[in-house]
Amino acid sequence: MVDSWTAPALTAANPSGVPWTQAEFARYLVTGAGTFHGVAAGPMGPVVHGGIAELPESDIAAIATYLGDIVGAPEADAQQSPVVLASIAAGKPDPAYRQALGERLYVSACASCHYSVPENGVTAARPDLGINSATREADPSNLIHVILDGVAVKEGSGGVVMPAYREALSDSQIAAIAEYLRASRTGLPAWENLDQRVADLRAHVGTH
Template sequence: MQSELYNRGAYLAEGLGHCSACHSPRNAMGAEKNGEAYFAGAFVDGWEAPPLNNLSRAPIPWSETSLYDYLRHGESELHGVASGPMAPVVAGLAELPEYDVRAIAHYVAAQMQVPTGNSEAAMAGAEQRVASAAVSSPGMEAGERLFEGACAACHVETGVPSFSRASTNLALNTNLHSDHPDNVLQSILGGVHADHVPGIGSMPGFADSFSNTQVADLTTYLRARFAPEKAPWQQVKQRIEELRQPHHNNTHSTP
């Protein structure tokens, strides 16, 4: 027997919101997979819709509170800003009453098997990750130069005021901890436009100013510095070439 809040969230997420359309993989016939594959993550228009179950790669586990903040305000303190295809979704959710957004967050939290609030351990883990990422990874001078020149002003706390300060450290970014580099590459190439989040500036895209090699160097550096426990991504430059194509190849093996 589920609560009224859970049932309302299930109705909205599975029905009107149809979250699984993006967040569940599909079979050879194009139908959504169910069972253990439900909410297991998928790819849509060159972006990864990350898993919304216990396969989540988030470096700090989501909580119901964080999910609500993300869906209601477009930003979570421990996870970052909604971007890519999620940006218009969050903008649309702004039209819903608070109870409905809380219901969706409650339902998704149940699928992810995460707690209601952010524990002291989670907050401490976040602080530790941020502190560890303060030091650059050695042996990646090309990527480091690109980061210092194009990214550090907004993504590293310097004490200098910035109108476009990224409020969540990259060490907490789920995209950098994913098994696939797609969302990181899309963000570098096309930018991040967070018009739905008041007070957050937009990040410009570098598709016209960075070569494929430069994007690959920067992406490899970001992975090594901010997700050091993760294995390096493979064939990054090839994926960049595919994403730059007008009708790029979105094919991926799904979980």
């Protein structure tokens, strides 16, 4: 944990639905956003935008090569990964989304941006939340942080911002969105005590 954010392993143990590759590491270190792995927010924002992104291209390439070797993933077309295609299909707007609170809130607050279509695939500026590390971690802190406080202009993919929902959504509403994403996109065990975790992080004075 760093300032109440979790730091996912930069190895094959990373929980993202798509393995990191050398090219994805390089993209993330330069732009602050990975197509398949989310953005550099919270305490990672200044690490990228205030430091690593300023390094010479040769240094960034060396770091990306080193990290890519650790993961050992092939440089395959991740857009055609079954995990990516399944998450895109699950995120397609559908009238059935209106049935439960988490689904309704996701459609009204999130789906207009976090929506991909198969012919275009996933983009770094429009993260697919079903494959994102924050949705697949054992700890929901990173996802809750971003819903609460958004992604500022100096974080993530330069110039692309996400609004904060701290003042717009209650603890139970944010918990409902997190619960919906975890259940509908990942197939992983449900997070426990989400309402309390949201309340704790709302009160935490940290990076944001």
